[in-house]
Amino acid sequence: MIIHHPLLGPRDSAEFTYLGDANLIDRPDWQDKKAADKFYEYQYLRNNPAGEHQELWYHEAGDRSWLVVTRNTVTHEITKVELARDVARARGRSK
Amino acid sequence: MSDAMTGLNRLDGGLIDRSAELNFRFDGKSLEGYGGDTLASALLANGVRLMGRSFKYHRPRGVLSAGAEEPNAIVALREGAFTEPNTRATTAELFDGLVARSQNRWPSLAFDAMAVNDIMSDFLTAGFYYKTFMWPAKFWEKIYEPIIRHAAGLGALSGMSDPDCYDKGFLHCDLLIIGAGPAGLAAALTAGRSGARVIIADEDFLPGGRLNAETIAVGDAAGAEWAAQVAAELASMPNVRLMTRTTVIGAFDHGIYGAVERVTDHLATAPDGTARQVLWRIYSKRSILCAGSIERPIAFANNDRPGIMQAGALRAYANRWAVAAASEVAVFTNNDDGHRTASDLAAKGVKVTAIIDTRADAPDHGDAEVLAGACVTDSRGRLGLSKIKVRSADGSQRWIKCGALGVSGGWNPNVHLTCHQRGRPVWNEAIAAFVPGAVGPVGLSSAGAASGMFSTAAALTGGAVAAVNALGEIGIKAKAMAMPEAEDAPVSITAFWHVTGKGRAWLDQQNDVTVKDVKLAHQENFQSVEHLKRYTTLGMATDQGKTSNIAGLAVMAEIAGKTIPEVGTTIYRPPYTPTAIGAFGGRSRDETFRPVRLTPSHKWASEQGAVFVEVGMWMRAQWFPQAGETEWRQSVDREVLATRRSVGVCDVTTLGKIDVQGADAATFLNRIYCNGFAKLPVGKTRYGLMLREDGIVMDDGTTARLGETQFVMTTTTANAVGVFRHMEFARQCLWPDLDVQIISTTEAWAQFAVAGPNSRKVLEKIVDPAFDISNDAFPFMACGEITVCGGLRARLFRISFSGELAYEIAVPTRYGDALIRRLMEAGEEFDITPYGMEALGVMRIEKGHAAGNELNGTTTALNLGLGRMVSKTKDSIGSILSEREGLTRDDALIQVGFKPVDPNDPVVAGSHLMNIDDPANAAHDQGYITSAAYSPCLESSIGIGFLENGATRKGEIIRAMNPVEGSEIMVEVVSAHFVDPEGERLRA
Known part of the structure; x- marks a missing residue:
């Protein structure tokens, strides 16, 4: 596969390490009253769609960027690639 | 017609080089062929029809095809460690000195004792594996399976290491054209002249595809001449790469193709340093499949005799290789194309004894007697065909003499690559064959016979148009050139799959699957295509059913009373043809299997005679044997005792080192480690325990605070990469606005543990006087940036894995070798002893320190006796889930x-x-x-x-x-x- 890195252009997927669902960005608040349940869901419950999926890829043999790649799990078509940092900020993560 | 010098059956003409006489051996017998021959064509020229034995029944078999689809003529090439079993004689290029052997026979090809299986065939029908040897179960592994494995099978490996070398390469292009027949050449010429970057690959050593096998003219030239002219023009274009002997084996995602180039397989010996084969990864923007088509046989009783072959192969041998498979031939066909074989062979002076056409309205071109509405019902000839039995339209039967029979059941477009991403071919009734489906690999189109367009004119035009369209999609304007005139015969075929009657009619010759086996599968309710394949083994093994799948499917459809598209079809996966494992390995083998990392003291340790051990990619000293030590334990015990008694030194560079800097570095580490780091004072080191988010221990190590905003973390050797990745994830995905930067400095610093009661005394001799490392000034867990040896910057950590008074000292890697030598000098008066991994391990077990065996991915801080380290008053990765009931x-x-x-x-x-x-x-x-x-x-x-x-x-x-x-x-x-x-x- 070829991943169009937002900073580095088209790169072979062999340069990357795969992690999984981009929901791993949405780590719960440790002080939430239901933290135990929320961390359980965060850690173990994943959607496994046949179709469009946002997932985390790490450019390990490149610039060490974590990317959010929107990939169709059926066709492997990649429709969007973003820096995970930008996605995390857009989802309200900061410090 | 015969040529006494180089073979019994050589005709005039052909695309062979008669000035290059090549000697070769088959099963020990010396034979001669010409340049341009394949092993199969040379064997046929020498009158050798028997080339192998079948997989299960050990039936005598000859060549069926003239290409990569060959199921029967499977041989072992070369000798000794160079032996390559299961090679198709039809694609093996002849060279002087070639040695080939038949397979799956004992004691000889002509007399094969295992042919007794043929007599026991009732016992070995479809599903016999599943039915016959079920009881008692323990007999299966020890008795039945070895016997069957011995009796049924293909070639044997040499058992020696492969002496050839292989390589990998990467290529990029606008347009990849797969196949250099008329469609491929027309596409490449069109694209090449437009200036686009083009790769055209063909598995054959001679570009032209079927043009080399036919007598068809293209414009004013013979087809083969036109192909040679176009190939020469393509070779002269700097933007075109014409790759012969190159098989595109797989279509992968996003326009990436795998291709194997056989660089030296046609040479007796490879020049030194030349890779035998190169596995190319081709990145294409667009691609066109011009892979042609494969002729399918018609099944009838005893249709597997040597001499019975595809009609197209029979005339390919005559036209391209100037070989008549026999002096008298016949043709059995259900379509017009079969008649070409009769015409071509008759024109070459070969006697055509009959054309048996299943169609009542068969054409008659006057080449031979045409039996319309007839079929072949049986054959004779123990090790080679001698006659066929024919049933005429009126039902009468008679025997017709022939040494070879060309059979044409129609042509199947070679859709293989269009299925590699689960694309499904669709049935085309007009040509009675599957053609590429609408959904295939993105960017791949098809042209010519591969797309179901069988005439030469359609191939030429189709190739050119496909190139213009493909390039247009990526913004390259190509001009559709007028193609030279060529035959444009319509396809005239009436589907006909097998002749009914008694006797075994072979569908899959490689796996010995007959029409009867398909019937049995149906009867036992293995009716889906996938079940049919697995129950009967139809379409398995080296040829992957290239000549048999569709006929098997058609027979199943007929029995089930369905149409072929209703029954469905199996699809294909890479590789297109068998590929040497060595090609996938490339240069990653033996010592170069993966990179080797050497510690900064490696040279010095080698000089000391150290025994090394692989630790991941690292080579680490395991122990340092001394004179008189005959057993490893002696060395290790000595190293441990010497360290505990006085002082020892060990290279610990391999531990991961991560430099963490930034205003929020302390906050960041406080979340990465489950124990507190926010308040670690500058100049201090602390043991840190790192959890995964699920609460299991991920790694441990010491982290030193060198400054308000700078930390140096160490990780275990094994987890250095994973921990760094984890920290980047936390930094970028979880807390993107923390002011923290990290970089791996594992290879930037050479680090040594100096341990033992005299370690301080040794270090005092090399640490520059400005730095006080006394116990008061530099207590346990202190750290600092110092200079040693008169100004060399260094880092000193008072940490201990051995349990002794100990330090770790780091200098820039390039000084590592000098430092170990200086430490040994300085420590001489204390009998300083280098120690290796084993002594390190003994000392840490004596101290109860956890290492990889304990941090094994299942253990928690509580398990390690470190439960109290997990802070409950801060957010850190893993702290919440570590409190789960089952873990506490x-x-x-x-x-x-x-x-x-x-x-x-x-x-x-x-x-x-x-x-x-x-x-x-x-x-x-x-x-x-x-x-x-x-x-x-x-x-x-x-x-x-x-x-x-x-x-x-x-x-x-x-x-x-x-x-x-x-x-x-x-x-x-x-x-x-x-x-x-x-x-x-x-x-x-």
């Missing part, structure tokens, strides 16, 4: 030490722990031993491991069982801190 049970496994009751008993890592009175089984498992060593200090074997409720069981005697090694010993549960439990030495 009262009877949790706790790390403890074990000492054998009898000091002579060795403690074995991996042993499971059982109470003395309990039965020894999984239900009563009390835990397990993770690490064990002989402690020269305690003069006893010792171990550490995890025991249920271990903290409260000190002094208990339990059993350590290792059923794998058959050992069982009694051990006493003790503290894991065997040596200096109060930690007085390391603070000294």
